[in-house]
Amino acid sequence: MNKTYVSTRNHQDQINFYQAIVQGIGDDGGLLVPNFDFQKLDLNKLVQLNYVDLATEVISTFVPEDGKELIHQACLNAYGKGLFPEIVVPVKKAGDVYVAELFHGQTAAFKDMALSLLPHLMTLSLKQLKEDREVMILAATSGDTGKAALEGFKDVEGTCIKVFYPLDGVSAIQQQQMVSQEGKNVKVVGIHGNFDDAQSAVKVAFGDKMLKEVSDQHHVFLSSANSINVGRLIPQIVYYFHSYFELVRNKEIEMGDQVNFCVPSGNFGNCLAGWFAKNMGLPVNKFIAASNKNNILTDFFTTGKYDANREFFKTNAPAMDILVSSNLERLVWYMSGKDGDKVKEYMEKLKADGIYEVDDETFARIQDQFKAGYLNEEEVLKTIKDCYEDNGYVLDTHTACGYGVLKQYQKETGDQTKTILLSTASPYKFPESVYKALFNEELNVYDAIEKLNKKTGVAVPKPLVGIKDREVLHKTHIDKTEIINFIKSEMEGL
Numbered sequence: 200m201n202k203t204y205v206s207t208r209n210h211q212d213q214i215n216f217y218q219a220i221v222q223g224i225g226d227d228g229g230l231l232v233p234n235f236d237f238q239k240l241d242l243n244k245l246v247q248l249n250y251v252d253l254a255t256e257v258i259s260t261f262v263p264e265d266g267k268e269l270i271h272q273a274c275l276n277a278y279g280k281g282l283f284p285e286i287v288v289p290v291k292k293a294g295d296v297y298v299a300e301l302f303h304g305q306t307a308a309f310k311d312m313a314l315s316l317l318p319h320l321m322t323l324s325l326k327q328l329k330e331d332r333e334v335m336i337l338a339a340t341s342g343d344t345g346k347a348a349l350e351g352f353k354d355v356e357g358t359c360i361k362v363f364y365p366l367d368g369v370s371a372i373q374q375q376q377m378v379s380q381e382g383k384n385v386k387v388v389g390i391h392g393n394f395d396d397a398q399s400a401v402k403v404a405f406g407d408k409m410l411k412e413v414s415d416q417h418h419v420f421l422s423s424a425n426s427i428n429v430g431r432l433i434p435q436i437v438y439y440f441h442s443y444f445e446l447v448r449n450k451e452i453e454m455g456d457q458v459n460f461c462v463p464s465g466n467f468g469n470c471l472a473g474w475f476a477k478n479m480g481l482p483v484n485k486f487i488a489a490s491n492k493n494n495i496l497t498d499f500f501t502t503g504k505y506d507a508n509r510e511f512f513k514t515n516a517p518a519m520d521i522l523v524s525s526n527l528e529r530l531v532w533y534m535s536g537k538d539g540d541k542v543k544e545y546m547e548k549l550k551a552d553g554i555y556e557v558d559d560e561t562f563a564r565i566q567d568q569f570k571a572g573y574l575n576e577e578e579v580l581k582t583i584k585d586c587y588e589d590n591g592y593v594l595d596t597h598t599a600c601g602y603g604v605l606k607q608y609q610k611e612t613g614d615q616t617k618t619i620l621l622s623t624a625s626p627y628k629f630p631e632s633v634y635k636a637l638f639n640e641e642l643n644v645y646d647a648i649e650k651l652n653k654k655t656g657v658a659v660p661k662p663l664v665g666i667k668d669r670e671v672l673h674k675t676h677i678d679k680t681e682i683i684n685f686i687k688s689e690m691e692g693l
């Protein structure tokens with residue numbers, strides 16, 4: 200089988216996996232997607248594998264036939280060399296909800312799941328393509344992608360990385376994690392603007408003619424570490440299988456039983472990876488996408504209209520403060536029967552009018568598999584408190600959106616399918632909100648970490664220990680309108 204990738208907007212030559220990783224985004228501004236049938240996997244075989252071997256089996260179905268050994272080596276480097284605990288994703292119980300903790304990587308973020316592997320995929324792809332230009336990785340971040348990408352790409356040969364974060368849109372811990380980043384090839388830049396501004400500037404950079412000329416002159420090219428890169432999406436399929444198998448191994452379910460997944464969602468990459476897993480044979484009943492007060496996904500999944508003409512809220516779950524959810528474009532492409540012309544039309548409408556509506560048939564397919572809901576900020580805090588009092592489990596603000604939405608969904612539908620909630624952050628990433636929720640007291644960030652640890656006994660993740668005292672190395676702040684020019688001058692400096 201010829202495993203090619205195309206763009207969701209139909210105007211991009213067919214390319215292979217390695218080219219897709221390196222290119223990051225379609226030439227036409229669309230997202231790259233595998234244009235072949237998902238391979239069905241044998242669950243009874245996979246359940247016996249450790250995380251590295253499981254990841255190898257899953258991911259190698261997306262690469263050319265002879266790539267499996269390369270993928271195995273990359274997975275070993277990412278997941279098998281002590282950057283994660285022995286059980287890469289521990290699955291805990293909070294009452295009757297299974298919580299898959301995706302935050303045990305080297306920056307204590309769920310983004311580590313994919314960004315620990317992406318640099319290895321990038322270097323092996325550059326080698327396969329015999330590419331000798333330097334690659335400049337661009338990442339817009341609502342907080343966690345930035346740090347995880349910096350850590351993943353720091354001092355990786357042949358690469359440099361620029362991270363753009365909204366100055367008022369990330370938590371104090373996230374900001375401190377990023378601005379203290381070491382590494383010869385890294386830059387971290389604060390933006391006067393919100394996450395969507397940063398993300399769209401990065402997307403624009405890829406299509407910018409002036410930048411293209413400058414990059415050619417300086418023997419460099421751009422790629423992306425955001426979940427627009429299919430190399431972010433594919434590694435995320437693995438933990439859906441893994442957490443399902445954990446339930447089988449712990450005799451909570453029998454092999455073949457259906458489960459639901461509840462996913463705190465922003466750019467929708469996480470949830471979409473689960474849908475890929477389902478297509479590869481994982482028995483999934485429903486996906487429940489949870490949002491915060493920026494509930495554009497909830498509205499989309501209940502009406503079929505994607506309407507970005509609305510107020511943007513900065514909330515206590517900032518990684519989900521997103522109005523332009525990139526990966527939804529991939530879902531719409533699949534659900535419309537891989538109709539790139541239609542997707543292109545939708546995305547042009549979104550750009551021009553801030554709104555599009557999928558056709559009835561597409562919407563029916565989506566609604567059949569995806570449910571959605573959201574919590575406002577007070578509900579987030581109340582959910583953290585309730586879950587702790589009921590189960591002794593401490594949720595962070597994002598995972599709390601998932602937990603609360605799941606409870607709403609179960610109450611409304613009576614669906615009793617066992618559910619795995621993906622936990623996307625440690626409570627110590629957002630300690631002020633979590634502490635306030637549990638103990639009704641406002642503390643500064645570092646006191647909140649200390650007292651949260653004392654009172655709940657939940658261990659502080661290693662990457663966050665001592666973070667307060669790390670030196671600030673990155674102090675550049677620019678306006679959102681200056682991002683393109685900043686990239687240009689960085690190219691010229693190479």
Ligand SMILES: *Cc1c(COP(=O)(O)O)cnc(C)c1O
Nearest residue numbers: 343464465466467468469518623
């Ligand atoms: C990135 C992130 C999300 C959203 O994930 P998507 O794949 O963009 O939907 C949710 N929670 C946290 C803590 C995150 O860092």
